[in-house]
Amino acid sequence: MHRERIRHAGLLEKIVSAEEAASHIRNGMTVGMSGFTRAGEAKAVPLALAARARTEPLKITLITGASLGNDLDKQLAEAHVLSRRIPFQSDPALRKAINAGEVMFIDQHLSETVEQLRTRQIGPVDVAVIEAVAITEQGGIIPTTSVGNSASFAILAEKVIVEINTSQPLLLEGLHDIYIPTRRPVRHPIPIVAPENRVGLPFIPIDPAKIAAIVVTSKLDSSSTVLPPDEDTRAIAGHLTDLLRHEVKLGRLTTTLQPLQAGIGSIANAVMHGLIDSPFHNLTMYSEVLQDSTFDLFDAGKLDFASGSSITLSQAKYQAVLPDFARYKQRLVLRPQEISNHPEIIRRLGVIAVNTALEFDLYGNVNSTHVGGTHMMNGIGGSGDFARNAYLSVFVTKSIAKNGAISSVVPMVSHVDHTEHDVDILITEQGLADLRGLAPRERARLVIANCVHPLYRDALNDYYERALARAGHTPHLIEEALGWHAALRERGTMLPG
Amino acid sequence: MHRERIRHAGLLEKIVSAEEAASHIRNGMTVGMSGFTRAGEAKAVPLALAARARTEPLKITLITGASLGNDLDKQLAEAHVLSRRIPFQSDPALRKAINAGEVMFIDQHLSETVEQLRTRQIGPVDVAVIEAVAITEQGGIIPTTSVGNSASFAILAEKVIVEINTSQPLLLEGLHDIYIPTRRPVRHPIPIVAPENRVGLPFIPIDPAKIAAIVVTSKLDSSSTVLPPDEDTRAIAGHLTDLLRHEVKLGRLTTTLQPLQAGIGSIANAVMHGLIDSPFHNLTMYSEVLQDSTFDLFDAGKLDFASGSSITLSQAKYQAVLPDFARYKQRLVLRPQEISNHPEIIRRLGVIAVNTALEFDLYGNVNSTHVGGTHMMNGIGGSGDFARNAYLSVFVTKSIAKNGAISSVVPMVSHVDHTEHDVDILITEQGLADLRGLAPRERARLVIANCVHPLYRDALNDYYERALARAGHTPHLIEEALGWHAALRERGTMLPG
16 A cells, blocks of 8 residues: 555555654654645644644744645644744734734745755754655655745754655656755855756655654645736736836847746736736746646646746636646646745846735835734745846735725835835836836835825825925935824724824 | 057057047936946046036936945036936935935945846946956956946947056956856856856956047045944954854854955944954955955955955055055955845855944844935945845944934834845844844844843833734834934934933
């Protein structure tokens, strides 16, 4: 039994229950688990940990690729297993625990976590728990729908637990490209010069003696919760397509554009979807999460190749893609997030990066993480890796939220994740502001004219005019700059009273 | 005459007066000039422009490497020649014009300007004005004490004006390494894997037919205005050295450390100077400006090699170094700032980056540019290129300024140049906060305990405790977060009234 999936003969005897596997994880340990944007997470061992925490003290530092599916972050948070969580999450229950100060959350650029682990600035990882399609004859681990940080976790950890998920098709074998940068003092250039380049191994190479336990599971990944395009997201997609057409007309881009990245979520997904009805063709993606829109673009004949770190699909898209997966596979590669998000590659390829803002300000600073400047939503994720190093760094958001009680375009953002130095283009359903080559005062005029919702235009303009009267490279009324956020907190709306 | 310096026979006839050379620059043009941190700037043509602007309308966009010496930014600003200035400056008169909105200043990461020029997102450059030691037989331009953006300006510009500076010794020939990344769609990895690697040419290769004029000058670079170490900067240097010793003890670093970068200015210079009396040895630098401390470290036998984009020395150090320059030259290389500051190389080498903050906050956000959140000081320079990609990103500042009227440690910075995601270590003369692996609430406790000046400790702690009572991942009293800055503006001090 399981010989097709556990091909290293000596490892068959390592098959145990989830509870027994979880017993390798003890109170106070640092655990690295697979999982990136609800794809390919270890599913059985974390549940066993949550159960065990009901009867004994159990607190761990949990490091993953990114967010987990199957409500695992919720269950771990509610069982109070998490003392520290790195580097991203998107679960309401965990978010609540983080904002209450019960879980220490370290919100990191997704490319950087394993750099810190490798150099022992954080960690060490005691146990890695990795979901796999199979284990090779040599003991190599073949990941499932995400790579995330799994390769480095397995390589760096003292012990490795593998969850063989029989629901993940063997067809996934060959999808992954596992490349780990060489160690300093002499680290070599990463030899990727195009999204389709394969430069590593199709499995995670580890000493099989480190595999302490194997658990066999069959639970599916959670479906993505991406909403279909609506009028506003279609307008945002239209503004972006218009910009790209204009860039082609100016000779700055060709009709094949440059490799595309899209952040997670409904808006970025809708923006990518908008490229189906565009004049662009033979597109490529160098991104992190491959969502429904990636496969829509394949099906529309628009996309030649997509590189990512995970595949996260809606249920309908998953059911459509799976029977045909062999056809897609040759045009896909999944890489460690250190590589999918690596500054070196993003800058070299000249990626066009589209990420979602919570709010942005008059001068192009972007908040991606903190509601009201204080409360964590999900984390910065890979947006900073891409925005800083992209050829074109685009941020998108709807101009208002909560039926107009919140303006996403504010005098000053209440938390900065992306500075004015890293943002080229701002888009709302109202329009687009192209900030390239502009000084702050010029940017402010464009943002007021093109991006802010009419409900807030006069108020924003009034703020700016009064700030301008005080002068400065970046005019502000420092005592009022966060007044809209204070009003939201006190009165429940940013609208002038 | 000048055959030793103008070796391409056909170019001798291009020697003209500065006024005649400047006549190639017309109203409305974009001009790229050499010059990086007061080193190697074109000296005659900008003065001729300033003079001409007295009698005719003349406005240009001026792009340089970084700041100019010899009061050139002052003279150009006072003659109202500058409509737009990119990407850095440090002149009080120009600063005044920028803050008054008379000059549109685009404050950029220093590695990124030529990326935008090359892809025509800004520009095009009509005329390049480059200071040179000599022109080779093939028409190659040999830069002087800085490379900055000179190579790309000369390559991209329609016309090139060369200023042959006879005060710059011919010995500088061979110091430079001019490497330009290949063009997309296939850009190759930059083959630098150690600070001492030479991967390009010792001159800027251009078609000599583009050289429209040559001006012969002899004005020296301005001396640097770096202040000698004082008690506070010595304390800061001591805290950093202690940290590095501790890293060695933990096995994270060896006693040769990793390549060092230091930002411009007295504090960073003093910190580097502090390494003279340390147990570290066989050090290397991969930095942008090489200041007095670089040569002090060479002389102390501590430093093996230094890579930069410019050399900016005090008068005394210049006079000491110059006679012996042949001895230093083999241990030095000057690169285009795109390469000295390239994310790809900084990340690959694992640079230890030390930069100066104007202010930082409870959570590790850093303001490097804006006084009071509104008024530009100098610009972000290369600090973002280094801080984001470094192995260890350190920011230093004295804990108070203006005799205590200003605290450099505040509840919330009034402008963000480096986000909490990019800052590892904060140091003031009071002490050091190691933020690695810590959540915002943990960082706040450390910053209060170790970094803030005693004059402000109670007030900062009071703010934090009251913010904490409201909860949140990053606790703030949003209506009070910039209150210290508002108080400074209204009452001239941040000290509680």
